[in-house]
Amino acid sequence: MTQDVTFGLSDEALLNLPLHFNPDLFKDQVVLVSGAGSGLGKAIAIQFARLGARLAICGRRIERLEATAATIRKTGARCSVHAMTIRDAAQVEQLIDTVWQDHGRLDVLINNAGGQFPQPAIDYSVKGWNAVIDTNLNGPWYMMQQAARRWRDAGTAGSIVNIVAVIWRGMPGVAHTCAARAGVIYLSKTLAVEWAPFGVRVNCVAPGVIATEGMNVYPDEARAEFDRSNPMKRFGDVQDVSDACCYLAGPAGKFVTGEVITVDGGHQLWGEQWTAGRPDYFKV
Numbered sequence: 001m002t003q004d005v006t007f008g009l010s011d012e013a014l015l016n017l018p019l020h021f022n023p024d025l026f027k028d029q030v031v032l033v034s035g036a037g038s039g040l041g042k043a044i045a046i047q048f049a050r051l052g053a054r055l056a057i058c059g060r061r062i063e064r065l066e067a068t069a070a071t072i073r074k075t076g077a078r079c080s081v082h083a084m085t086i087r088d089a090a091q092v093e094q095l096i097d098t099v100w101q102d103h104g105r106l107d108v109l110i111n112n113a114g115g116q117f118p119q120p121a122i123d124y125s126v127k128g129w130n131a132v133i134d135t136n137l138n139g140p141w142y143m144m145q146q147a148a149r150r151w152r153d154a155g156t157a158g159s160i161v162n163i164v165a166v167i168w169r170g171m172p173g174v175a176h177t178c179a180a181r182a183g184v185i186y187l188s189k190t191l192a193v194e195w196a197p198f199g200v201r202v203n204c205v206a207p208g209v210i211a212t213e214g215m216n217v218y219p220d221e222a223r224a225e226f227d228r229s230n231p232m233k234r235f236g237d238v239q240d241v242s243d244a245c246c247y248l249a250g251p252a253g254k255f256v257t258g259e260v261i262t263v264d265g266g267h268q269l270w271g272e273q274w275t276a277g278r279p280d281y282f283k284v
């Protein structure tokens with residue numbers, strides 16, 4: 001039985017994190033963040049607002065989105081709220097239309113909504129597999145395609161950042177999401193070339209274990225090991241990820257497309273395969 005633990009930061013703490021970017025970096029730009037009712041999406045949306053952006057946020061549960069929007073408005077930023085599921089292509093098309101109607105433009109799409117359940121792959125039901133592929137591959141694709149069509153038709157530039165995961169050595173226990181995220185990464189590399197003529201950049205951020213309430217879907221015994229999944233032996237925080245999004249979406253990333261920034265404390269390099277014995281540091 002998974003026990004709830006408190007992960008992540010309060011809205012008040014998110015509003016007061018020291019900023020690592022110029023406070024008017026995204027002034028007057030419109031940023032759409034999916035899954036902004038919790039965790040990384042909420043932190044990303046609040047950070048963009050603190051950097052001058054106007055926000056559009058989406059997710060399935062309206063109450064959580066409204067709470068994020070109330071916090072965002074404390075920064076003085078505008079924020080529209082859109083309850084929908086990214087798994088439905090028609091709802092995604094409607095979302096992008098509404099964002100353009102409400103804000104008159106879109107500059108940045110942060111494809112953050114996602115998630116999975118831990119289970120040995122051999123036991124997946126068809127429904128469970130499809131739920132994870134729909135959430136983490138098809139949904140982000142619908143969002144990217146609809147955003148890009150509007151940018152192409154309006155003749156304006158855009159930037160997409162897809163939140164994926166640190167999949168480089170496989171992810172035992174969440175094979176479905178590993179497959180979906182691998183799909184998003186190579187989709188992004190391909191779209192980076194196809195959409196360069198429209199001025200659309202497509203990049204990914206691959207987090208390792210980050211302290212958010214999303215961690216509560218994992219059983220205690222698995223979670224207890226998560227801080228050992230990287231050589232820094234700790235969880236990352238939400239700002240580690242929101243900073244990577246701001247770098248990629250903003251002017252510092254203007255010559256970067258088709259790239260993946262891994263934000264994982266070295267998780268991708270870590271393992272149990274010691275060829276010359278395990279160093280003392282890692283014995284405890």
Ligand SMILES: CCCCCCCCC/C=C/C(=O)SCCNC(=O)CCNC(=O)[C@H](O)C(C)(C)COP(=O)(O)OP(=O)(O)OC[C@H]1O[C@@H](n2cnc3c(N)ncnc32)[C@H](O)[C@@H]1OP(=O)(O)O
Nearest residue numbers: 114115116117119125127128131132135171172214215217
């Ligand atoms: C190397 C080190 C690596 C280390 C690896 C560590 C990874 C850590 C890094 C990543 C961390 C995070 O992502 S943290 C963020 C986590 N947040 C989340 O995952 C929240 C979002 N997740 C979800 O909403 C769900 O998991 C998801 C399945 C995607 C959507 O659920 P929905 O209920 O909306 O979907 P539905 O279409 O109704 O289908 C539900 C079906 O899914 C299956 N299903 C759902 N939960 C299930 C469960 N616990 N066990 C079995 N099966 C389940 C069943 O078949 C369900 O059907 P029925 O049986 O008929 O009901």
Ligand SMILES: NC(=O)C1=CN([C@@H]2O[C@H](COP(=O)(O)OP(=O)(O)OC[C@H]3O[C@@H](n4cnc5c(N)ncnc54)[C@H](OP(=O)(O)O)[C@@H]3O)[C@@H](O)[C@H]2O)C=CC1
Nearest residue numbers: 035038039040059060061085086113114165209210212214
């Ligand atoms: N925390 C971590 O260590 C890591 C997280 N990630 C990824 O980062 C992203 C954010 O995760 P995190 O903040 O930790 O977890 P959360 O579970 O807190 O966030 C997931 C968000 O996605 C939204 N969402 C889920 N399904 C849908 C859907 N079908 N349509 C619209 N919105 C949806 C949820 O809102 P609602 O349920 O209301 O729709 C929720 O706000 C996810 O893609 C996650 O897999 C990747 C690697 C590591």
